[in-house]
Amino acid sequence: MTADSFGHAHSNSTVEEKKKRIVAGFFRHGVAQVNAREPFRLASGALSPVYLDHRKIFSIPGLRDDVAALWAGVVVKALGVPLFPSDTVIAGTATAGIAPAFALASHLSARFAYVRTKPKSHGLGRMVEGVWAGGEACVVVDDMVTTGGSLLEAASRLREESGRLLLATSITRHDFPATAARFESAGLTLASCFTSRELFSLAADGGMLTDAELGAVFAWLGEQARRV
Helix, strand or coil, rough: CCCCCCCCCCCCCHHHHHHHHHHHHHHCCCCCEEECCCCCCCCCCCCCCCCHHHHHHHHHHHHHHHHHHHHHHHHHHHHHCCCCCCCCCEEEEECCCCCHHHHHHHHHHCEEEEEEECCCCCCCCEEECCCCCCCEEEEEEEEEEEECHHHHHHHHHHCCCCCEEEEEEEECCCHHHHHHHHHHHHCCCEEEEEEHHHHHHHHHHCCCCHHHCCCCHHHHHHHHHHCC
């Protein structure tokens, strides 16, 4: 099959080829940026050579579709089933996980919901927005995992609402041992499309980063892993 710029007809593409194409899209559209000379200032005030803005993915139809297709395969594989269970809810964190969860749910033809950070102050006072009766099997979604706090908090809220957590998932995660330990303690498997090391390694392989830039990224990730 032939392919457009984001691979809509790439049915024979390997997972590795799909990942390379997505990473190229990330750099082309500013989803992923690296600047070791003039680091980015994060919300915490810390400086970072890396900036990831996953929200941009969902403004770009082709890239959004490619990410959703790759992600659906990751989720189905992590669940250990041949097909995604049709009665399972894809539940996003508020607010960063809402667009990713909707895109993933749409690709899987699954139900969608999102988890508020606190109960609604009016109306029905709901914690989970969407068609939610309690007791549903669910996959909880965020765009990016660093410490895992937002995703684990949403998972806890879903359990309080009688949700049966099957999996936690994200597009990208910093693969920090302390974060992995938090998910293990919560009894929750975390499956992601990319670790940040993999993402930036693929970028370097594709000529989007120099060896020096990749070294700066890996040094920063190592430092962050010790701090988390």
